[in-house]
Amino acid sequence: MSIVDARHKAGHDEAEGAAPGKVMAEFLQLVFSGLTVGAVYALVALGFTLVYNASDVINFAQGDFVMIGGMGTVFLMAAGLALPVAAFIAILAAVLVGLLLHRLAIEPARGASPVSLIMITIGASIFIKGVAQLVFDKQFHSLPAFSGTTPIAIGGATLLPQSFWVIGGMLVLVLGLWVFLERTLIGKAVLATAANRLAAKLVGINVTVVLALAFGLSAAIGAVGGILVTPITLTRYDVGTLFALKGFAAAMVGGMGNPIGAVVGGLLIGLLEAFGAGYLSSTYKDAVAFVAILVVLLLMPQGLFGRRAVERV
């Protein structure tokens, strides 16, 4: 019976033909889809930016913080904790992993070339995934949506309530990070270290503490992203790789080192993927992010918002 109904419905839609409303609805749907996914890419890119600014390291374990946030919350909830408590502990766990990564892997290699440091982070990422397989498991998991799963209809397109959490959470974090960097003394210390490490040392900034802070903070941002997005995208021990790649693409497109660029880059990659899959072909969806990097690097090697950090001083 539902088939017959659906056939009528389909026929009805057909009768309206390519009405502008339908075209608009499709466009809106793709925008929603792109913004939701893009918001997470933006958060990962933000983590890249923070660590890169403080240390010139591109931390490829950034995606794994997303995984720790999601998987940690899933397992703590399974252990009987309420969502907010579980999420909080999972974020703390990610921060701890971030600090350990800095203390045990990056700090001992201080003075090594950025390429060596990047390789260390790739190794750390593989290690974290290995441990996650043992601590958690190898299955996919989901979290209950924070405020229901009833889709909200806007202009003929539909949006999950969780998408608001993801996009809203991203905006709050970006704002919070901006306030922290521009309005607090510690934040200024991070910026100063980014601008010129030697000069920062000379004025009495403890550069090691600032670096540890950057790692811890980027881990927290990644974990929050992971918790927000898990009800939509599911999570597993190895989801970090994809987030790291897409987040890296976002950071590159936006201009490595620029927080605004990271956010714009993330949303842009998300939207491009959605439009690519919706209007062209879904076969090349994953290629979109990397084509975007190539185009941006060829035309604007500094990225859309890239400026030498030095210029800010």
Next chain:
Amino acid sequence: MPQTAARRALRAAAVIASTAVASVFAVTPGLAADPIRIGSVVSATGPASFLGDPEQKTLKLYVEALNKKGGLMGRPVELVLYDDGGDANKARTFATRLVEDDKVVAMVGGTTTGTTMAMIPVFEDAKIPFVSLAGAIEIVEPVRAFVFKTPHTDKTACQKIFEDMKSRGITKVGMISGTDGFGKSMRAQCMKVVGDYGITVAAEESYGPTDADMTPQLNKIKNTAGLQAVLNPGFGQGPAIVTRNYAQLGITLPLYQSHGVASKSFIELAGPAAEGVRLPAPALLIADKLAENDPQKKVVMEYKKSYESATGQPVSTFGGYGFDGIQILVQAIERAKSTEPRKIRDAIESTKGYVGATGLYTMSPKDHLGLGTESFRMLEIKGGDWVPTETK
């Protein structure tokens, strides 16, 4: 180059020597305690571990049970088991080891199509029967003398789905498939047989194995006029996300999933969006709900009970493939009254009416799988559980 020629000669000599040794082994009449060695290479860890782990547990469980009952033909059975971690290269190395070092008489294993295809040449060359536990039809089509398999093929699943669609009067469908090995293979098989049922695929989309959002693709399907149902050949988390996005977009057409997601975790991951989804699955999944007079009821219930009490984990389709693999092999050895690989092969090929956990097997020289569409049950998800749509 003389050096390589010399080396080649050496290698040839080594091969001859080792085959000579092997044939000596085969000819020597077995002592009473001389074990029958059955080989296995499964992906108990790695990305395919959710398939390989229950297979490994099942194989161990049943070989143990067999030995408790006194073994085969008065001889104990030894299971030589390796874990390839889902890596086809490793699988091939282990296969060679099984043949050359462990001197197994037969092999049950090969969790994924990739590892199976890598191992086939080894067993074909050594003329040792290989019962694969992997899905793709390429394993037994074209028929290879020594290669058999127990899992349903994608083709059978496609046929089952299209049979069901036809009975509901559906003639025009949309398809969204994963671009991973499973999705691609099943898509190809479905496209091959779809015409036989008078059904046309009017919209086709795909998604990557790690995609987290399929709304753009589903939106295109939604806007294609005249569709009556949507089919999603896929595996892993992709189908769960497709199902969620499908509900999010408010698409009301019947949604068909494949046997690739026939597990409880799919219902958990897809949540309430899974309501009304149909998929073909083996009887094992609904063991409790099978009619008392169902031919598979007894086998399925016994396997479920022994697996669940031994491992403490719920039974899965994949463990069932392992169960059928080892049973078919053991019964073949009993019928052949021999441990000679060629005789075992002939006996496997003459398997007739074996009632397994996966279905009813009748093999032939042309069919090294032996399952028909009746081995699948069409299920619908209702109230967070499977419900058979047809009564037998």
